[in-house]
Amino acid sequence: MLSAESLKRIDREIAKFPAEQKQSAVIAALAIAQDEKGWLATETMDFVAQYLGMAPIAVYEVASFYNMYDLAPVGRHKLTVCTNLPCALSGGVDAAEHLKQCLGVGFNETTADGRVTLKQGECMGACGDAPVLLVNNKRMCGSMSNDKLDKLLAELK
Amino acid sequence: MPKLEIDGRQIEVRDGATVMDAANALGIAIPHFCYHKKLSIAANCRMCLVQVEKAPKPMPACATPVVEGMKVFTESEYARTAQKSVMEFLLINHPLDCPICDQGGECQLQDLAVGYGKSASRYREEKRVVFHKNIGPLVSMEEMSRCIHCTRCVRFGQEIAGVMELGMMGRGEHAEIVSFVGRSVDSELSGNMIDLCPVGALTSKPFRYGARTWELARRKSVSPHDSLGSNLIVQVMANKVMRVLPLENEELNECWLSDRDRFSYQGLNAADRLTQPMLKIDGKWREANWQEALAAVAKGLKNVRTQHGPETLGALAAPHSTLEELYLLGKLMRGIGSQNIDFRLRQMDFSADAKRTGAPWLGMKVADISRLDRVLVVGSFLRMDHPLVASRMRQAAKRGQQVNLIHATDDDLLMTVVNKAIVPPQALPDMLAQVVKAVAELKQKPVPAPLAGIGVGDAAKNIAASLNTGANTGVFLGNLAGQHPQAAQLQLLAQELAGLLGAGVGFFGEAANSVGGYLAQAVPGAGGLNAAAMLAAPRKAYVLLNTEPELDCNDPRAAIKAMHATEFVISLSAYKGYALEYANVMLPIAPFTETSGTFINAEGRMQSFNGVVRPLGDARPAWKVLRVLGNLLGIKGFDYDSSEQVRDEIARPDEVAAKLDNRLSGIALQIPPAAVAGLQRVADVPIYFSDAIVRRSAALQQTSAAALPRAWMHAALLDKLGLKAGQAVKVRQGDGEAVVNAARDDRLPLGCVRLAAGHPATRDLGPMAGDISVEPQ
Ligand code: SF4
Ligand code: FES
Ligand code: FES
Numbered sequence: 001m002l003s004a005e006s007l008k009r010i011d012r013e014i015a016k017f018p019a020e021q022k023q024s025a026v027i028a029a030l031a032i033a034q035d036e037k038g039w040l041a042t043e044t045m046d047f048v049a050q051y052l053g054m055a056p057i058a059v060y061e062v063a064s065f066y067n068m069y070d071l072a073p074v075g076r077h078k079l080t081v082c083t084n085l086p087c088a089l090s091g092g093v094d095a096a097e098h099l100k101q102c103l104g105v106g107f108n109e110t111t112a113d114g115r116v117t118l119k120q121g122e123c124m125g126a127c128g129d130a131p132v133l134l135v136n137n138k139r140m141c142g143s144m145s146n147d148k149l150d151k152l153l154a155e156l157k
Numbered sequence: 158m159p160k161l162e163i164d165g166r167q168i169e170v171r172d173g174a175t176v177m178d179a180a181n182a183l184g185i186a187i188p189h190f191c192y193h194k195k196l197s198i199a200a201n202c203r204m205c206l207v208q209v210e211k212a213p214k215p216m217p218a219c220a221t222p223v224v225e226g227m228k229v230f231t232e233s234e235y236a237r238t239a240q241k242s243v244m245e246f247l248l249i250n251h252p253l254d255c256p257i258c259d260q261g262g263e264c265q266l267q268d269l270a271v272g273y274g275k276s277a278s279r280y281r282e283e284k285r286v287v288f289h290k291n292i293g294p295l296v297s298m299e300e301m302s303r304c305i306h307c308t309r310c311v312r313f314g315q316e317i318a319g320v321m322e323l324g325m326m327g328r329g330e331h332a333e334i335v336s337f338v339g340r341s342v343d344s345e346l347s348g349n350m351i352d353l354c355p356v357g358a359l360t361s362k363p364f365r366y367g368a369r370t371w372e373l374a375r376r377k378s379v380s381p382h383d384s385l386g387s388n389l390i391v392q393v394m395a396n397k398v399m400r401v402l403p404l405e406n407e408e409l410n411e412c413w414l415s416d417r418d419r420f421s422y423q424g425l426n427a428a429d430r431l432t433q434p435m436l437k438i439d440g441k442w443r444e445a446n447w448q449e450a451l452a453a454v455a456k457g458l459k460n461v462r463t464q465h466g467p468e469t470l471g472a473l474a475a476p477h478s479t480l481e482e483l484y485l486l487g488k489l490m491r492g493i494g495s496q497n498i499d500f501r502l503r504q505m506d507f508s509a510d511a512k513r514t515g516a517p518w519l520g521m522k523v524a525d526i527s528r529l530d531r532v533l534v535v536g537s538f539l540r541m542d543h544p545l546v547a548s549r550m551r552q553a554a555k556r557g558q559q560v561n562l563i564h565a566t567d568d569d570l571l572m573t574v575v576n577k578a579i580v581p582p583q584a585l586p587d588m589l590a591q592v593v594k595a596v597a598e599l600k601q602k603p604v605p606a607p608l609a610g611i612g613v614g615d616a617a618k619n620i621a622a623s624l625n626t627g628a629n630t631g632v633f634l635g636n637l638a639g640q641h642p643q644a645a646q647l648q649l650l651a652q653e654l655a656g657l658l659g660a661g662v663g664f665f666g667e668a669a670n671s672v673g674g675y676l677a678q679a680v681p682g683a684g685g686l687n688a689a690a691m692l693a694a695p696r697k698a699y700v701l702l703n704t705e706p707e708l709d710c711n712d713p714r715a716a717i718k719a720m721h722a723t724e725f726v727i728s729l730s731a732y733k734g735y736a737l738e739y740a741n742v743m744l745p746i747a748p749f750t751e752t753s754g755t756f757i758n759a760e761g762r763m764q765s766f767n768g769v770v771r772p773l774g775d776a777r778p779a780w781k782v783l784r785v786l787g788n789l790l791g792i793k794g795f796d797y798d799s800s801e802q803v804r805d806e807i808a809r810p811d812e813v814a815a816k817l818d819n820r821l822s823g824i825a826l827q828i829p830p831a832a833v834a835g836l837q838r839v840a841d842v843p844i845y846f847s848d849a850i851v852r853r854s855a856a857l858q859q860t861s862a863a864a865l866p867r868a869w870m871h872a873a874l875l876d877k878l879g880l881k882a883g884q885a886v887k888v889r890q891g892d893g894e895a896v897v898n899a900a901r902d903d904r905l906p907l908g909c910v911r912l913a914a915g916h917p918a919t920r921d922l923g924p925m926a927g928d929i930s931v932e933p934q
Contacts, residue, residue: 042337042338055315055320055321055322056337056340057321057322057323057324057337058321058324060326060335060337060338061324061325064326064328065326065327065328122328122329
């Protein structure tokens with residue numbers, strides 16, 4: 001189901017917790033699985049559940065809670081703009097609007113060429129740097145003026 | 158032991174108690190949704206906010222531990238404001254559909270909204286909509302917008318049922334309760350989620366839109382299915398059972414019910430319900446009145462007795478019959494000169510008969526099971542046969558009870574089983590003997606002589622090591638052990654083991670009156686034939702009580718043959734069933750909801766109940782039918798005015814304990830070899846095929862547990878036989894055969910085939926244990 005490489009990485013995560021608390025590694029395991037597969041299909045979550053000795057639904061709870069996990073295929077790049085209240089008050093929604101304009105897609109949509117998926121995110125704990133967005137779940141960008149957004153888009157192939 | 162004050166009243170509570178616990182002890186009601194005494198604390202609904210002196214904000218009573226000197230106000234202005242605000246939030250997204258909601262009238266949200274809600278909402282925006290889900294035939298998730306996300310249903314699955322089938326997906330505004338990507342909820346305890354759900358999100362599918370709660374009368378009853386004797390509230394309307402709910406009894410079912418107890422009522426008024434006495438004249442059935450029918454029965458029995466002798470009469474009764482019914486049937490048979498009566502229809506080994514000192518029973522109270530620190534379960538499909546005993550052990554296992562298992566299948570018990578020995582059925586005695594020997598060696602006690610030659614394997618050693626370290630141990634024989642061809646040997650071994658360990662020992666017991674049947678003397682008297690012998694050497698006439706021999710007997714093939722070969726069959730039953738094919742007279746009797754009666758459960762608790770509705774059509778309580786029959790046959794002592802009078806003749810509740818005794822005397826230990834040539838059958842009775850009522854419950858029959866039986870085999874065995882999982886195979890036992898699909902279960906031991914009994918698909922097969930062969934169809 002997952003490559004030997006991924007399993008090795010997951011095993012390393014598991015090793016960080018006491019044996020009877022294997023399931024603490026679920027967040028990392030899902031991230032690793034997503035790195036390999038691009039997104040988390042039902043079977044992938046099922047596999048992770050089995051691997052960690054958890055109920056599949058418990059894995060699903062985690063995977064659906066954090067919007068870094070994708071439960072459906074996404075484009076080559078994923079932009080997650082925070083639109084929670086503090087961000088919304090300082091330009092978060094406008095930044096999202098700008099991206100929508102440039103990309104010609106709405107939230108939860110992918111550009112026709114499969115390049116970018118736009119998502120709406122929850123507070124990333126960086127409200128002071130609003131507008132804030134995440135690139136591909138891992139790279140955090142702050143103070144995203146329209147200029148900076150345009151530059152970012154140009155960067156994404 | 159901190160002391161605190163709630164609303165000006167003092168109380169001292171145990172360390173670690175919460176404000177909610179303290180309030181409950183004082184009888185002070187704090188509004189709540191997510192809190193439930195049997196579940197872990199989630200503190201997510203916030204309805205229980207109270208004022209705590211010196212605390213800077215309102216505190217959730219359910220999650221706030223008591224500290225010395227705390228002062229709590231549950232009804233102050235401050236607390237009330239907090240509670241009302243929470244209610245306002247809860248109602249923001251809750252639909253205003255109470256008039257069409259099944260929960261209306263028994264909804265905690267509705268009730269609390271009366272006290273804490275506003276008469277009009279300030280919320281003008283759109284409410285959120287949550288899609289409905291289908292999780293199977295029992296629990297309805299049609300209106301999930303009503304959910305208030307208390308997660309009681311989720312916690313129930315994780316903590317009580319032992320399997321997390323529902324979870325909360327998403328977060329915040331998008332949170333919803335789901336099963337994993339469209340899967341069904343298959344727990345045998347799933348119906349309890351309906352009771353737990355404080356709103357109308359989870360409701361009962363079979364009961365849906367059937368009635369309003371205030372239209373229903375609530376009557377107490379006792380479950381006729383497993384040996385626990387769960388206490389029921391049967392809700393009736395217009396003389397019909399509409400719904401069954403648990404009646405809380407901490408010592409038995411706690412506040413739960415198994416789905417079998419809860420939904421079996423659907424079978425009560427099944428299409429083939431017998432509502433009129435019927436006579437077969439010249440091969441044609443016709444309805445008759447009671448007088449005619451009873452006269453025909455009396456005449457038929459007398460004829461057979463005169464022509465062939467009284468010993469050619471036999472009676473078979475289901476262990477789900479009431480104590481009074483079983484007793485009167487025995488008395489009737491003896492009155493007409495026959496000692497042939499038995500209620501142990503699925504038993505194979507009767508070598509313990511006449512060697513018993515008393516009625517076999519659990520050996521302890523049900524509640525004691527929770528207090529054991531070591532348990533050995535021998536031969537039990539525990540979750541299916543005794544769902545709530547399994548749940549009790551699951552809770553105990555979490556507190557450190559070590560559960561050990563010796564069995565022929567390795568179904569997931571959804572609890573930690575520290576050691577298990579999964580062996581083919583014929584090897585169960587040998588495996589148990591190994592454990593006895595291992596324990597004897599650990600304890601440095603003499604090993605019983607017949608066990609001298611037994612080799613002790615690692616599995617047995619591990620089990621022995623676990624049991625040996627216990628202070629309070631229980632050894633239990635399950636249904637498979639009771640139905641085993643060497644049941645008496647298993648019992649002797651269990652006793653030997655318990656003796657070494659100073660442990661309690663007993664039978665879980667198959668049905669509501671598995672203990673009661675012995676007390677009612679519904680067992681063969683001196684020279685009489687037991688259930689198996691009555692079929693092996695067919696009688697000339699049979700009296701059937703509450704039973705469908707082709708599904709209830711250990712050897713359905715022998716049963717069918719015997720029924721067809723005999724001259725005269727009287728079926729006292731609530732249903733027509735297969736009796737249409739072979740009976741001569743069918744007498745409509747009342748199921749447990751329509752008669753008064755008594756069940757004696759596994760722990761020897763005598764529980765009497767009244768009928769909750771009038772008998773359907775011309776059906777009559779069986780004890781009355783037997784009374785009239787006794788009089789018609791001129792037998793003395795059949796003048797009873799009430800079922801209580803019958804019961805008191807058998808035993809008073811306080812006399813039961815003295816009649817319970819698991820000991821056997823005069824049987825020698827003799828361990829059969831563990832290995833045999835040829836495949837052996839392992840037969841479970843699927844949970845929703847255990848008796849005539851559940852077999853007719855439409856909803857239960859749609860569950861995955863009621864799927865068509867398959868011939869389960871280990872992959873290696875499938876290979877060896879050249880079979881593939883999923884293919885149709887012909888299964889043979891003696892001259893009986895059935896066609897089922899093969900299926901793979903690698904947890905089964907080699908050398909055996911698991912194939913369910915009690916099911917129409919396997920009624921042409923032979924006994925529940927013994928040789929079996931499988932070939933491609
Ligand atoms: S479905 Fe019912 S029990 Fe489950 S979380 Fe929602 S309100 Fe609570
Ligand atoms: S609200 Fe956007 S980062 Fe906190
Ligand atoms: S009952 Fe205390 S928070 Fe729900």
